[in-house]
Amino acid sequence: MSSTTPNARVLFNAIPQGVPIPGETTVYDSSPTIDLENHPLNGGFLVKTLLLSIDPGMRSRMRNPEEKSFAPAYPIGEPLAGFGIGVVLRSENPDVAVGQYLQGGGFLYQQYYVLPSLPSAMLFLDRHPDVPLTTYVGALGLPGKAAWAGWKEFSNAQKGDTVFVPSGASAVCSMVIQLAKLEGLKVIASAGSEEKVDFLRKLGVDVAFNYKTVDTRGVLEREGPIDICWDIVGGDVLNAALDNAAVGARFLKCGQMTILNKVGSHALIIENPMAIFGKSVSIHIMSSPVHIPKHLAEFNRTVPVALIDGTLVSSPEDVRHGLECVGEMIRAVQSGETKGKVIVVVGEAA
Amino acid sequence: MSSTTPNARVLFNAIPQGVPIPGETTVYDSSPTIDLENHPLNGGFLVKTLLLSIDPGMRSRMRNPEEKSFAPAYPIGEPLAGFGIGVVLRSENPDVAVGQYLQGGGFLYQQYYVLPSLPSAMLFLDRHPDVPLTTYVGALGLPGKAAWAGWKEFSNAQKGDTVFVPSGASAVCSMVIQLAKLEGLKVIASAGSEEKVDFLRKLGVDVAFNYKTVDTRGVLEREGPIDICWDIVGGDVLNAALDNAAVGARFLKCGQMTILNKVGSHALIIENPMAIFGKSVSIHIMSSPVHIPKHLAEFNRTVPVALIDGTLVSSPEDVRHGLECVGEMIRAVQSGETKGKVIVVVGEAA
Numbered sequence: 001m002s003s004t005t006p007n008a009r010v011l012f013n014a015i016p017q018g019v020p021i022p023g024e025t026t027v028y029d030s031s032p033t034i035d036l037e038n039h040p041l042n043g044g045f046l047v048k049t050l051l052l053s054i055d056p057g058m059r060s061r062m063r064n065p066e067e068k069s070f071a072p073a074y075p076i077g078e079p080l081a082g083f084g085i086g087v088v089l090r091s092e093n094p095d096v097a098v099g100q101y102l103q104g105g106g107f108l109y110q111q112y113y114v115l116p117s118l119p120s121a122m123l124f125l126d127r128h129p130d131v132p133l134t135t136y137v138g139a140l141g142l143p144g145k146a147a148w149a150g151w152k153e154f155s156n157a158q159k160g161d162t163v164f165v166p167s168g169a170s171a172v173c174s175m176v177i178q179l180a181k182l183e184g185l186k187v188i189a190s191a192g193s194e195e196k197v198d199f200l201r202k203l204g205v206d207v208a209f210n211y212k213t214v215d216t217r218g219v220l221e222r223e224g225p226i227d228i229c230w231d232i233v234g235g236d237v238l239n240a241a242l243d244n245a246a247v248g249a250r251f252l253k254c255g256q257m258t259i260l261n262k263v264g265s266h267a268l269i270i271e272n273p274m275a276i277f278g279k280s281v282s283i284h285i286m287s288s289p290v291h292i293p294k295h296l297a298e299f300n301r302t303v304p305v306a307l308i309d310g311t312l313v314s315s316p317e318d319v320r321h322g323l324e325c326v327g328e329m330i331r332a333v334q335s336g337e338t339k340g341k342v343i344v345v346v347g348e349a350a
Numbered sequence: 351m352s353s354t355t356p357n358a359r360v361l362f363n364a365i366p367q368g369v370p371i372p373g374e375t376t377v378y379d380s381s382p383t384i385d386l387e388n389h390p391l392n393g394g395f396l397v398k399t400l401l402l403s404i405d406p407g408m409r410s411r412m413r414n415p416e417e418k419s420f421a422p423a424y425p426i427g428e429p430l431a432g433f434g435i436g437v438v439l440r441s442e443n444p445d446v447a448v449g450q451y452l453q454g455g456g457f458l459y460q461q462y463y464v465l466p467s468l469p470s471a472m473l474f475l476d477r478h479p480d481v482p483l484t485t486y487v488g489a490l491g492l493p494g495k496a497a498w499a500g501w502k503e504f505s506n507a508q509k510g511d512t513v514f515v516p517s518g519a520s521a522v523c524s525m526v527i528q529l530a531k532l533e534g535l536k537v538i539a540s541a542g543s544e545e546k547v548d549f550l551r552k553l554g555v556d557v558a559f560n561y562k563t564v565d566t567r568g569v570l571e572r573e574g575p576i577d578i579c580w581d582i583v584g585g586d587v588l589n590a591a592l593d594n595a596a597v598g599a600r601f602l603k604c605g606q607m608t609i610l611n612k613v614g615s616h617a618l619i620i621e622n623p624m625a626i627f628g629k630s631v632s633i634h635i636m637s638s639p640v641h642i643p644k645h646l647a648e649f650n651r652t653v654p655v656a657l658i659d660g661t662l663v664s665s666p667e668d669v670r671h672g673l674e675c676v677g678e679m680i681r682a683v684q685s686g687e688t689k690g691k692v693i694v695v696v697g698e699a700a
Contacts, residue, residue: 060624068593069624154632243418247640254627273618273635274410274419277604280637282504285623287630290597 004033009110010326012074016062019334022327025062026080034112036089044116045091047102050349052084052109053137054329054342056232080109083142085125085133087349093117101125103136109326111346130308138341139307139314143171146254146288148303149295151179154252154284161227164220165189166237168205169196171341172254174315176230177203188223190216192336199316220244239271242281251283316340354383359460360676362424366412369684372677375412376430384462386439394466395441397452400699402434402459403487404679404692406582430459433492435475435483437699443467451475453486459676461696480658488691489657489664493521496604496638498653499645501529504602504634511577514570515539516587518555519546521691522604524665526580527553538573540566542686549666570594589621592631601633666690
């Protein structure tokens with residue numbers, strides 16, 4: 001007996017100029033179907049997508065494939081790919097069992113699909129019963145691990161340091177802020193809404209402000225100099241922070257949102273390098289996958305327990321439903337309009 | 351009895367656009383005189399200038415004083431200042447004795463002058479009888495110390511690393527190259543003349559080339575990827591090196607010549623940051639005075655002896671005579687036309 005099930009997906013349709021436009025940069029395609037019981041596996045396994053993350057970093061893959069970058073460009077006409085959680089429905093692969101949860105990168109923005117083997121970016125997920133599944137996309141997913149590994153590897157945090165975290169309410173940055181506060185450091189952090197600024201205060205941020213209504217440079221001149229800056233923003237914010245750096249400051253960069261949404265050059269521009277030469281500033285342009293493995297065991301020992309006992313808290317989540325909202329949420333993430341980590345529920349575990 | 355002696359000097363005359371122009375940016379002034387025996391000291395001491403260095407970094411001080419930078423801007427109409435060696439002719443300061451040699455920064459580009467006390471950038475020089483005085487401006491002066499301290503602090507050199515040193519025949523860079531070769535690393539280095547390329551080969555450079563006749567990017571694509579880059583050049587060379595960086599590469603920057611001689615923006619521009627995000631590259635924008643103190647004792651134990659026994663060699667010197675050539679030599683240094691570290695002999699020790 002055979003029956004077909006809808007198998008919707010989100011396709012990459014055109015390289016955006018500036019901020020991605022729903023329906024133009026990406027299109028929602030509800031036409032495909034799949035026979036879940038009989039679709040051939042050819043030795044592979046069938047994944048059901050449960051959750052998908054709408055990450056800032058997806059923007060970097062929406063480019064001309066001839067431009068070099070760390071993650072491959074999305075092919076036009078193919079489904080988007082990124083971070084998520086799924087469950088195995090059927091398997092002919094001896095390493096992958098039915099019912100196993102999968103976590104990580106390499107998920108397609110599609111309800112169901114067959115993989116020949118586990119992609120290197122995907123891990124089996126041992127779910128803790130007291131932790132919501134969405135947490136494995138945020139604090140226990142790539143954002144949390146990226147924050148942990150980057151901080152351990154490069155912050156060189158010293159007693160008395162002042163830390164600046166622009167765009168601090170994101171999943172990555174809120175973890176960084178909490179690690180800094182656990183070490184007793186002074187934290188300055190900004191966010192784009194009063195609601196997010198309140199969240200920053202709950203995390204213990206010493207100087208929390210709304211960057212849409214308060215001048216970042218002025219705050220840093222009053223509250224700096226800055227010993228550690230975790231910057232995912234770039235542009236004027238990065239330059240204001242560099243101009244207010246302390247001698248020996250460490251800048252940890254794991255993204256560059258303002259650059260990618262700018263039409264034209266994507267160069268990283270340091271406006272006043274001569275002022276920095278006097279301070280001996282180190283800028284670490286981090287690739288999380290390079291550093292996570294070294295720090296993963298400590299992360300796994302520490303963070304899940306800390307989230308359950310409340311020592312650490314997850315960043316706000318903005319949970320949506322259905323692949324049809326992906327295009328709009330990509331736009332909203334790139335525009336800084338979201339209320340927290342955007343997670344799209346694509347399917348429910350049986 | 352009183353008698354006057356000529357006391358020539360070189361004045362900063364106008365902020366240059368691009369490369370400094372002799373006679374316009376700086377002017378030689380032979381009109382002043384001084385009475386060496388009777389000039390009042392007011393509790394200070396009288397210095398006779400012996401050697402002055404023409405450093406690439408002097409360019410950064412030839413700017414509008416409102417532009418922030420690590421070293422103060424030269425005031426218009428005042429003598430230039432920088433690195434050199436002098437001897438004390440007379441003293442009313444109990445900490446400074448007649449006949450003592452002085453070494454370091456804070457020297458005026460003038461034959462004689464009175465200082466109230468020892469500037470923080472100036473040190474007493476214990477001259478080793480087997481070491482020429484000019485060596486204390488190069489390998490045993492700021493260039494050698496800057497190379498030593500930066501390398502020890504930031505290179506994190508590992509067995510098997512490949513090191514790239516553009517403009518490698520300079521006093522700073524030739525010390526870096528030798529430290530890398532002492533650790534058994536593969537070194538790629540460039541220079542602007544065949545004579546300098548020969549010197550690089552004598553230092554043991556594995557891949558030495560003339561950047562005026564050979565394309566840097568092509569060499570790095572063949573001989574990289576690069577684990578450590580010591581860059582005083584910036585611009586296209588820096589970007590070619592970043593594009594050929596290995597995962598985890600360390601970039602050590604202690605200057606930015608191409609930027610300062612460019613008319614218009616002095617920004618440091620990283621053309622393709624997204625490609626770097628995949629590699630996790632650290633860029634250390636170093637200020638030598640910050641790091642030298644920590645590493646100075648080891649430098650003093652190691653480098654003078656190594657220069658005498660031949661384990662280390664000095665970079666080529668381009669020794670000139672008389673303050674009247676300072677303007678032209680500043681232009682030549684900024685244009686990369688010199689044959690080695692430019693040292694101007696201003697006076698002879700009695």
